[in-house]
Structures are given as C-alpha cells and as structure tokens.
Amino acid sequence: MTASKDGSSRNTLQSELAPRDMTVTEEDVEPELSEFTTPVSPLPATERQESICAWIWDGCSMLEQQLKKKAIKTRFAEVLESEDAVLAAVTLPKFKLRWLRTQDRKDKAKASLLAECRKLVLDQDQQAGTSTSTPTCHQSRDSAIEDEFFSFEDEDDTSSTAESEVTDYFKSGAQEIDSLNGFALIKKISLRYNAATPSSxxxxxxxxxxxxxxxxxxxxxxxxxxxxxxxxxxxxxxxx
Known part of the structure; x- marks a missing residue:
C-alpha cells in the first residue's frame, strides 16, 4: 500500500518536472484579447487635431496683428506725435477726436486747438486795433502802457470766444466740410494745416x-x- 502511494507521487512529480510545449496559438490568445480590445474611432483624434490647429492659427493671427500694429506705430511715430498732424486731423469735421483712443491724447489735442484759436483771436484784435487807432498827441506813452497793463476784460473775452467755439465745434455732429463755415477760427486753422502749398x-x-x-x-x-x-x-x- 505504501509502495503504491510512493510510486504514484513519484509519477506525479516526474510529470510536473517534464518539459511542456510552450507554443501559443492564435486561438489561445484571441479570447483573452477580446476582453481588452474595444473599437476606437478616428473622429475624436481628428477633431482634437483640428482644434489644436485652429488654436495655433488664432495665436499666429493675433501675433501677426500685434506685429502690424507695432510696425505702424514705429514707422509713423513721428507723424502720430506731431502737433501739426494732430491739428490737421482734428480740424476736419469727419475725424475731430474720434480717431484718438486715449482720453489723455484727446485732452491734449483739444488744448492745442484751443491755444491756436486764442492766438487767432489775439491777432485779429491786434489787427483791428492797429487799423482803427490813429496816433494822437494827447495820449502819453505812460497812459498807453497803463491801459495795456489793466486790460483784463479783453483777455477774458478772447478766452471765452475761443473756448465757446471749440466746445460748439466738438459738440456739433456734422461731418461735412461745409460745416466749418459756422466756425470761423477753426476754419482758418484747418485751411492752414490741411491745404498743401502748390508747387510744380x-x-x-x-x-x-x-x-x-x-x-x-x-x-x-x-x-x-x-x-x-x-x-x-x-x-x-x-x-x-
């Protein structure tokens, strides 16, 4: 009885230690692969690639626009900062202050136009005074200097006239060039800065x-x- 048991255990051990056939066929692997293999559609990957390309294209277009703006500012910096060019554009009813982006530049342009209008009013007053006044022997030099020193009302009138015309001009919604006929001072400034000197x-x-x-x-x-x-x-x- 004991000998038979020993023989059976010896045979089992020999069968376990015997070399086995390790060849794996497709039929053996296919059931296991079917559990892990799922059909994959190419559409999600394609859409992702398209979204990435669109994002890159948008970034490139934004960069291109920024480079163009920087190039324009660099190329025309001298013109954009020129006071004469600003006055030429501001005195055209079609543009006025619309093309200026920042409030600081708008205030500077308005101040420059107001200063030009005040100069014109002073020049007109001086021309009118020299044309109407006649030299008299009764008025002494000291009295003339005194009258000029205490002429406060004339300066106030000059400032108010120029300021009222500039304010009315910017409030006006007209964009035709003929609308300058209602603003005599601004019309003169516009003709000065926008009319090119003819030359052959x-x-x-x-x-x-x-x-x-x-x-x-x-x-x-x-x-x-x-x-x-x-x-x-x-x-x-x-x-x-």
Missing part, C-alpha cells in the same frame, strides 16, 4: 526723369510699362 517742382522732376526712361530703343513702351519704369527711376533717384 515734383512734376518738373518727373518730366526730367522721363527723358531718361524714354530712349530711342524704348519708343514702343506701353503706358503702363512707362509708368512703372518712371516710378522705379524716381524711387532710385530719390533714395540715392
């Missing part, structure tokens, strides 16, 4: 440069080609 010098330069473009060998140039060559020649002459 640039046209004469173009005619002189045109002789260098039209040569005997270029007698069949079209109008468009001639204009392009003339502009290129003028830019080369101007830059040099």
């Amino acid at each position: 010098a640039p046209v004469e330069r173009l005619f002189s440069l045109g002789k260098l473009v039209i040569t005997p060998k270029r007698n069949r140039l079209s109008d468009q080609k001639f204009e392009k060559l003339l502009v290129l020649r003028y830019n080369h002459w101007f830059n040099s």
Whole structure:
C-alpha cells in the first residue's frame, strides 16, 4: 500500500518536472484579447487635431496683428506725435477726436486747438486795433502802457470766444466740410494745416526723369510699362 502511494507521487512529480510545449496559438490568445480590445474611432483624434490647429492659427493671427500694429506705430511715430498732424486731423469735421483712443491724447489735442484759436483771436484784435487807432498827441506813452497793463476784460473775452467755439465745434455732429463755415477760427486753422502749398517742382522732376526712361530703343513702351519704369527711376533717384 505504501509502495503504491510512493510510486504514484513519484509519477506525479516526474510529470510536473517534464518539459511542456510552450507554443501559443492564435486561438489561445484571441479570447483573452477580446476582453481588452474595444473599437476606437478616428473622429475624436481628428477633431482634437483640428482644434489644436485652429488654436495655433488664432495665436499666429493675433501675433501677426500685434506685429502690424507695432510696425505702424514705429514707422509713423513721428507723424502720430506731431502737433501739426494732430491739428490737421482734428480740424476736419469727419475725424475731430474720434480717431484718438486715449482720453489723455484727446485732452491734449483739444488744448492745442484751443491755444491756436486764442492766438487767432489775439491777432485779429491786434489787427483791428492797429487799423482803427490813429496816433494822437494827447495820449502819453505812460497812459498807453497803463491801459495795456489793466486790460483784463479783453483777455477774458478772447478766452471765452475761443473756448465757446471749440466746445460748439466738438459738440456739433456734422461731418461735412461745409460745416466749418459756422466756425470761423477753426476754419482758418484747418485751411492752414490741411491745404498743401502748390508747387510744380515734383512734376518738373518727373518730366526730367522721363527723358531718361524714354530712349530711342524704348519708343514702343506701353503706358503702363512707362509708368512703372518712371516710378522705379524716381524711387532710385530719390533714395540715392
């Protein structure tokens, strides 16, 4: 009885220690893989890629706009900070103070226009005084100096006249250029800063440069080609 038990245990041990076939077939693995494998759709990944591309594109477009704004400010900084250019734009009814973004710049432009109007009123008063006054022997030099020293009301009238016209001008909603006829002082300032001085010098330069473009060998140039060559020649002459 004991010998039979020992023999059976020996056979079991030998069967466990015997080499086994480790080959794994597809049929053995497929049931296990089916538990972990789920169908994956490519749409979520595609949508995510599109959202990332859109985000990158928006960032690039914003950066491009910022670079353009910075380039414009850098290129035209001298013009934008010029008081003459600001007065030229402010005295046009179509623009006034609408194009200025900050309140500080609006206040500065309004103060500059008010100062110009006061100068015009003073000049008009001086011209009117010199044209109407006649030299008399009865008025002494001391009395004239005294009258000029105590002329407070004239300065107040000058300030109030200029300030009222500037205030009415900015309150007016008219955008036509003809509306300047109701503001005499501002009209004079607008004509001073917006009317270019006529000169024939640039046209004469173009005619002189045109002789260098039209040569005997270029007698069949079209109008468009001639204009392009003339502009290129003028830019080369101007830059040099």
